[in-house]
Amino acid sequence: MRSLVKNPFLLTFLPLLIFLLSNTFASADLINRICELTNDPSLCSNSFRSDPRSTNANLTILGRISIKNAQKSAKVAKKLIHKASKSGNYTECLSIYDDAISNLKKCKKAFKSHDYGQLSTLVSGAMTDASMCDGSFGRGVQGPPQLKFASIKLQVLCNIILVISNVLSGITTFK
C-alpha cells in the first residue's frame, strides 16, 4: 500500500479509474434492473448492449434507445412483410405495421414531454399491432417464420419501453 500511495501516477489516476469503473458498473446494473422486469431479460440486455450509447447511460438515455430499437424492429418486420407479399395477401398485415410504426414515432414525443400515460397507450397499441399481424393471414394460415420472430421481438422491445416508462412515472420501483 505504501508504494502504491507513493506512486504519483497511481495517486492521480486511481480515483479517476475507480470513478470510471463504478460508473460502468452502475450502468450495467441499471440495464440489468430494467431487463429483469421484462418478459425476456436476455433479449432486453442484448438490445441495449448492441448500442454503444447505453454505456454509462441513465434511464432517459436508455428509454430513448429502447424506442429507437423498437422503431428499427418494426421497420425490419415491415420489410419482411413486403418480401412475403409475393406469396400471399399481406395487405392487412402491412397496414397494421404502418400503424405500429406510426405509434412508435409518436412515442418519442410523448417520452420527451414525460407524458407516460400517453406513452403507455402508444406502446401498448404497437404491441397489439404486432400480435394482430400474426393472426391476419386467415384461418389456419401461417405467415413466414421470420415474421413471427420479428413480431415477438418487437413485442419484447415494446415491453422494455413500458418498463422504463413505469419506472420513470413511479408506477414500478426496482427490486
Ligand SMILES: *[C@@H]1O[C@H](CO)[C@@H](O)[C@H](O)[C@H]1NC(C)=O
Ligand atoms: C439523464 O441525464 C440527462 C442529461 O445528462 C438529464 O437531462 C436527465 O434528466 C437524466 N435522467 C434521469 C432519469 O436522471
Ligand SMILES: *[C@@H]1O[C@H](CO)[C@@H](O)[C@H](O)[C@H]1NC(C)=O
Ligand atoms: C387482400 O386482403 C384485403 C383485406 O384483408 C382485401 O381487401 C383485398 O381485396 C385482398 N387482395 C387480394 C388481391 O386478394
